[in-house]
Amino acid sequence: MWDESMYDTVREIRTKTTTYLGVGAVEKIDEIFAQFKEEGIASILCVTGGHSYKITGAWDKVEAAAARHGLRLALYNKVTPNPTTDSVDEATALGREAGAGAVLCIGGGSPIDCGKSAAILLANAGKTAEELYCYAFTPRKALPIVAINLTHGTGSEVNRFAVATITRLNYKPAIAYDCLYPRYAIDDPALMGGLSPNQTRYVSIDAVNHVVEAATTTCSNPFAIMLAAETVRLVHANLPRILAHPDDLRARYALVYAAMLGGTAFDNGMLHLTHALEHPLSALKPTLAHGLGLAMLLPAVIEECYPARPQVLAHILKPIVPGLAGMPDEAPRVARAVEQWLFGLGVTEKLTSVGFSEADVAPLCDLVEKTPSLGLLVSLAPVEGNRERVARIYRNSLAPMARH
Structure with missing residues (x-):
């Protein structure tokens, strides 16, 4: 375990x-x-x-x-x-x-x-x-x-x-x-009842990203992992409810609590690849919602990191991908399942949808390497965050995974 x-x-x-x-x-x-x-x-x-x-x-x-x-x-x-x-x-x-x-x-x-x-x-x-x-x-x-x-x-x-x-x-x-x-x-x-459906989606997905990263860094701790599992459970159960019924204060409360847990989780476990790679996206396109940028990258990041932390990710992602054994070879299945979960919530965009292309991969990698603090985040990933892997994540996030 x-x-x-x-x-x-x-x-x-x-x-x-x-x-x-x-x-x-x-x-x-x-x-x-x-x-x-x-x-x-x-x-x-x-x-x-x-x-x-x-x-x-x-x-x-x-x-x-x-x-x-x-x-x-x-x-x-x-x-x-x-x-x-x-x-x-x-x-x-x-x-x-x-x-x-x-x-x-x-x-x-x-x-x-x-x-x-x-x-x-x-x-x-x-x-x-x-x-x-x-x-x-x-x-x-x-x-x-x-x-x-x-x-x-x-x-x-x-x-x-x-x-x-x-x-x-x-x-x-x-x-x-x-x-x-x-x-x-x-x-x-x-x-928070006035949040638009997209704002509601993006901020809740941000919370999920926080805990997927916080639970799998090289400095994570049991508290962060416990918070991660509860955050994913709460978002999985309540985000569809609030999208269907925006005035449901019980569901909204659960999402607020989940986000608070997520913030505490990454205060303890820090963050790594998804946030390190998203920051250059919204630096170049300031109108890009942070949560949308994260959503477009998350499946590819999970595919890279799952083999290094299979039991942790199987544990916290259970509501989204039930029946996992926590084995490294489950990575492609888990990544596709998370992408389908995002699509099911109405977040179907990938990097090409918001104007990025293959030609942007190298400049984005440069920003990951040059921007203060992002190197630290990359170094906390459970896998080596070399330029080749960063480029692969960007490339695999350009279009839905089924097309690769």
């Missing part, structure tokens, strides 16, 4: 954020602001984007709580999907002008990652977002962070990771520092 392979290896297990999970959790913002007031914080930078922060009603709750406790809010609402270092610098400048003592992120992974990054820069005067994402300095401190999560996928509200595209270079690296843990996270499924 997979759990017999780790008993003699010391693994670090992480869980550091206080999360409020459940319908009505957004009301906890009042208690959080009361605590900030007691700590002497007078101004808060609020980082968000689009219109969901208003449409969901989250902003009304935030404004009311701030008024009750005499806190000033500085609103930065220009974050786009796949946030850039330019956005981080703009948000930081606003926060500095307002004298912010904390950062509140409202939204999905993009606003949360942008807000986390700004929290670091506000506590490290004179530093820029490009310096942060090019690893020009190692931050030890950040302003207190609160995340009101509006999607069920990234898990960024409960972990130490953030991602941004370096505008000048088209690099999309990830950073991971202990000071990036939000002090509080709010996961309220009632705020």
